[in-house]
Amino acid sequence: MITAGRIVRLAERDRAQVQFVLDGQICQALAGDTVLTAMLAAGHALRSSEFGPEPRAGFCLMGACQDCWIWQEKGPRLRACSTPLAEGMRLCTTAPESWP
Amino acid sequence: MHDGAGELAVSEISPQRIVIVGAGPAGIRAAATLVEAGLHPVVIDEAHRAGGQIYRRPPDGFVRTPEQLYGSEAAKARALHGLFDRLVEDGRLTYCASSSVVAMHDGQLHVLGEGGMQEIFYDSLILATGASDRVAPVPGWQNAGVYSLGAAQIAFKAQGVALGRRIVLVGSGPLLTLVGAQLVKAGADVAAVLDTSSWRQQMRGLSGFAARPVLALRGLALRARLGRRYHAGVTLERIEADEQGVASLRWRDASGRQRLTPCDMVGMGWHLRAETHLADLAGCAFFYDEQWQQWLPKTDEMGRAGNGIYLAGDGVRLLGADGAEVAGRLAAAACLADLGYQATSAGADLRKLARLERFARGLARAFPWPAAMVRTLPGDAIVCRCENVTAAAVREGAHCGGGEANRVKSLSRVGMGRCQGRYCQLAAVELVAAQAGCSPDAVGRFRGQAPVRPAPVGAFLGEG
Numbered sequence: 001m002i003t004a005g006r007i008v009r010l011a012e013r014d015r016a017q018v019q020f021v022l023d024g025q026i027c028q029a030l031a032g033d034t035v036l037t038a039m040l041a042a043g044h045a046l047r048s049s050e051f052g053p054e055p056r057a058g059f060c061l062m063g064a065c066q067d068c069w070i071w072q073e074k075g076p077r078l079r080a081c082s083t084p085l086a087e088g089m090r091l092c093t094t095a096p097e098s099w100p
Numbered sequence: 101m102h103d104g105a106g107e108l109a110v111s112e113i114s115p116q117r118i119v120i121v122g123a124g125p126a127g128i129r130a131a132a133t134l135v136e137a138g139l140h141p142v143v144i145d146e147a148h149r150a151g152g153q154i155y156r157r158p159p160d161g162f163v164r165t166p167e168q169l170y171g172s173e174a175a176k177a178r179a180l181h182g183l184f185d186r187l188v189e190d191g192r193l194t195y196c197a198s199s200s201v202v203a204m205h206d207g208q209l210h211v212l213g214e215g216g217m218q219e220i221f222y223d224s225l226i227l228a229t230g231a232s233d234r235v236a237p238v239p240g241w242q243n244a245g246v247y248s249l250g251a252a253q254i255a256f257k258a259q260g261v262a263l264g265r266r267i268v269l270v271g272s273g274p275l276l277t278l279v280g281a282q283l284v285k286a287g288a289d290v291a292a293v294l295d296t297s298s299w300r301q302q303m304r305g306l307s308g309f310a311a312r313p314v315l316a317l318r319g320l321a322l323r324a325r326l327g328r329r330y331h332a333g334v335t336l337e338r339i340e341a342d343e344q345g346v347a348s349l350r351w352r353d354a355s356g357r358q359r360l361t362p363c364d365m366v367g368m369g370w371h372l373r374a375e376t377h378l379a380d381l382a383g384c385a386f387f388y389d390e391q392w393q394q395w396l397p398k399t400d401e402m403g404r405a406g407n408g409i410y411l412a413g414d415g416v417r418l419l420g421a422d423g424a425e426v427a428g429r430l431a432a433a434a435c436l437a438d439l440g441y442q443a444t445s446a447g448a449d450l451r452k453l454a455r456l457e458r459f460a461r462g463l464a465r466a467f468p469w470p471a472a473m474v475r476t477l478p479g480d481a482i483v484c485r486c487e488n489v490t491a492a493a494v495r496e497g498a499h500c501g502g503g504e505a506n507r508v509k510s511l512s513r514v515g516m517g518r519c520q521g522r523y524c525q526l527a528a529v530e531l532v533a534a535q536a537g538c539s540p541d542a543v544g545r546f547r548g549q550a551p552v553r554p555a556p557v558g559a560f561l562g563e564g
Binding site: 041059063 | 246
């Protein structure tokens with residue numbers, strides 16, 4: 001099943017739907033998705049690079065490379081590959097305005 | 101929990117506090133061996149559920165069976181998962197899931213978990229930290245849509261997804277073939293599987309492969325499933341990207357012909373790199389292993405590294421999951437013997453490990469690190485993905501600072517990013533060695549620094 005974003009769902013497609021907010025837009029994901037899976041089902045990148053022009057979408061998916069740290073509208077940043085998505089999460093691909 | 105209120109009350113159960121870091125095949129077998137001897141170990145694991153990477157379990161609510169997830173290795177996965185879950189349920193060990201050891205000193209681990217930072221003391225420490233993909237820079241690999249081969253496998257196993265609509269896998273080693281075959285079987289669009297090792301090079305591993313003929317044949321059968329997608333002896337030139345990420349891969353086939361394969365995902369890996377940051381912080385000695393072409397911690401044949409530190413699994417010797425189970429048992433047996441417990445005979449396990457080692461060394465010969473490709477990287481190629489440090493900057497660092505890894509690190513910032521050099525160290529050292537005209541061994545390795553995982557400052561201040 002091709003998504004609106006980067007990933008293709010090959011298996012485990014009969015899970016409950018979960019809603020979250022990405023850059024102010026309501027998006028759908030599946031229960032059991034990581035934040036990384038949910039964001040890349042909705043788009044092509046997780047964040048932009050601080051050191052270059054290119055967008056980033058994670059790299060190792062095992063918590064080692066630290067490429068997938070993203071922002072929440074409120075609260076601490078999180079590592080998308082190792083954080084389970086929770087209903088109603090409010091996530092951003094860019095730093096919120098309150099970020100110093 | 102930093103005030104000690106949450107400090108684990110394990111000392112009342114076991115006379116000695118033994119902490120195991122990692123709950124993959126090595127950590128699980130080590131834990132079970134200690135429990136059999138009547139001890140109550142503490143197991144610290146970064147995952148939500150025990151199993152490690154190769155036997156990683158999907159979240160609750162996923163329905164694929166172990167046979168679907170782990171194929172020929174399903175029985176081993178079931179056995180390990182079942183064993184560990186029983187030990188947890190019966191209260192025979194303390195399991196700290198979703199927890200990372202970020203620092204250690206004086207017999208004390210700093211552990212960052214969901215509840216914040218916690219200090220855990222140990223008398224003996226068994227490190228079973230596993231391995232991650234050994235990656236080499238390909239120009240353009242900083243773009244969105246480039247992943248490690250391990251990432252492609254985790255995405256499929258633990259999430260049921262492919263990380264792109266049209267996939268190219270590159271590198272060398274058993275995981276290249278395995279991930280390719282798994283994705284093809286699952287219905288993903290795999291455009292090409294490109295091996296930088298030539299057929300002739302792969303034949304050099306043959307003597308080692310005779311040590312595990314069934315496994316070698318299984319590898320060939322998987323390779324056959326890839327059909328015409330598989331190419332040996334390729335040269336990787338550049339990953340091209342548009343504003344959304346990866347768009348195509350430029351490469352040359354074994355006969356030198358230029359090829360361009362459109363794709364939106366590239367998975368890469370050249371076999372494995374031992375995860376050694378904690379062994380480094382624990383003060384273990386290291387040596388450069390010419391065959392594995394990386395630095396590995398020194399231990400005796402049982403996994404003793406000295407001072408109550410024991411190492412097991414792919415974090416010390418890259419023998420794969422079967423070897424990790426054996427090494428986990430051996431490390432725990434060594435630990436028990438050193439604590440004065442009746443020693444069990446290790447002879448059979450040591451012989452098994454020797455056979456696995458012959459096979460693994462065959463793999464290392466057949467699927468080598470692509471040193472020549474790294475040495476000839478164009479200057480604009482990114483070496484450090486964390487901070488976009490280029491090959492030219494690393495060469496300049498070596499030119500100004502000489503052929504020593506840590507001087508080049510401070511001059512160019514290569515290896516200073518938030519992955520702590522895990523994914524750039526080997527390439528950076530290769531570039532420095534080429535510039536300085538010496539061997540990677542002589543260049544040395546980046547010193548490990550705490551925290552080995554990013555941690556919020558608040559966690560250290562006790563606000564976590």
